[in-house]
Amino acid sequence: DAKTTQPPSMDCAEGRAANLPCNHSTISGNEYVYWYRQIHSQGPQYIIHGLKNNETNEMASLIITEDRKSSTLILPHATLRDTAVYYCIVRVGNDYKLSFGAGTTVTVRA
Amino acid sequence: SAVISQKPSRDICQRGTSLTIQCQVDSQVTMMFWYRQQPGQSLTLIATANQGSEATYESGFVIDKFPISRPNLTFSTLTVSNMSPEDSSIYLCSVEGVAGGIQETQYFGPGTRLLVL
Numbered sequence: 001d002a003k004t005t006q007p008p009s010m011d012c013a014e015g016r017a018a019n020l021p022c023n024h025s026t027i028s029g030n031e032y033v034y035w036y037r038q039i040h041s042q043g044p045q046y047i048i049h050g051l052k053n054n055e056t057n058e059m060a061s062l063i064i065t066e067d068r069k070s071s072t073l074i075l076p077h078a079t080l081r082d083t084a085v086y087y088c089i090v091r092v093g094n095d096y097k098l099s100f101g102a103g104t105t106v107t108v109r110a
Numbered sequence: 111s112a113v114i115s116q117k118p119s120r121d122i123c124q125r126g127t128s129l130t131i132q133c134q135v136d137s138q139v140t141m142m143f144w145y146r147q148q149p150g151q152s153l154t155l156i157a158t159a160n161q162g163s164e165a166t167y168e169s170g171f172v173i174d175k176f177p178i179s180r181p182n183l184t185f186s187t188l189t190v191s192n193m194s195p196e197d198s199s200i201y202l203c204s205v206e207g208v209a210g211g212i213q214e215t216q217y218f219g220p221g222t223r224l225l226v227l
Contacts, residue, residue, distance in 0.1 A: 032214075043202050043218035044153065046111070087152070096141055096206055098216060100153040 004088045006104045012082075014110050018075040022088030025069040031092050033064060035073045037084040038103070044087065047073065078108045112137050112208045114219035116201075122225045123193055130189045131222045133203030138183035140207025143216065144176070147200040156201075159186040193226045200224070 005023040012018040024033065034049040048055055048062045050071075055062045061074040075082055087103040113136040123129050133142065142159040157178055158166040165178035180186040190197050203219040211217070 034215075036218075041221075041223075043114075043204075043221045046212070046215055046217060049215065094214070096143070096158065096216070097155060098153075102152055 004090055004101055006086070006088050006101065008102065009105045009107070012075075012078045012106060012108045014080060014108050015077055018078040018082065018106060018108070020073040020075075020086050020088075020104055020106065021070065022073070023070045024088070024090045027068050027090050028092070031090045033062065033068075033071050034089045034091055034098070035060070035062065036087045036089065036098075036100075037082075037106075038087070039081075039084040044100075047086075078106075080108050080110065082106065083108045111211050111217045112139060112205055114203060114205060114217060116203055116219045116222050118222060119220065120223040120225075122227060125194050125226055127193055128189055128191045129193065129224060130187050131201050131203075131224075133186045133188070133219055135184045135205050135208075137209055139205040139209075140183075141205065142180055142186045143204045143206070144178060144186070144188045145202040145204060145218075147202060147221070149198065153202065156188070159188075190224065193224075195226045198224055198226045 032049050032051050035047040036044040038044045047059050050062045064071045085103040085105050087100050089098050115134045117132045144156040145153045147153045155168050156171045159178050159180040161180045177189045200221045200223050202221045204216045206216045
């Protein structure tokens with residue numbers, strides 16, 4: 001699977017949008033971009049995934065660049081409960097393996 | 111998504127002993143997996159639990175140390191054998207292929223926190 005690069009940490013203001021970047025410059029045409037988050041002491045939580053089109057659900061939006069070499073996860077109105085480690089993972093559609101990197105530790109401040 | 115539970119939620123064990131961790135899903139799933147998260151680290155896949163056959167282990171993990179069972183489509187166990195302090199980790203169960211869920215997406219259980227003294 002392609003490797004991803006994320007900033008190690010980010011601070012966000014409560015109520016503001018949080019934009020989490022991810023680079024995946026070696027992504028292949030059949031690889032999806034997945035986002036998970038892990039709140040302290042809990043199992044990872046699925047957020048969203050996409051192939052090339054932008055995606056939105058009740059939790060977040062995923063913006064994938066046209067060349068697919070990078071993406072941004074957007075939390076539209078960050079709350080204190082969004083404080084977590086966020087993982088960007090690239091995965092082949094029919095391959096179950098998830099390779100977790102170090103992720104981005106996001107701290108939402110009041 | 112499915113509701114995934116793990117037992118025990120945490121345990122403290124003596125070295126040399128073994129602990130069996132259970133993972134129960136409230137609906138049938140196609141695939142079940144076991145991960146390990148060492149202190150301060152990210153998740154590492156241990157193995158895929160196959161129903162009715164031996165688990166498929168990732169590089170660095172062996173059946174003698176981490177025997178796995180999956181007797182049906184909703185249940186799996188992971189045993190951590192002959193434990194040492196280096197086995198102190200969070201062990202996580204995940205599932206994929208949930209009926210009515212988002213396909214090709216894994217959902218994780220709450221984890222089992224193991225401390226080996």
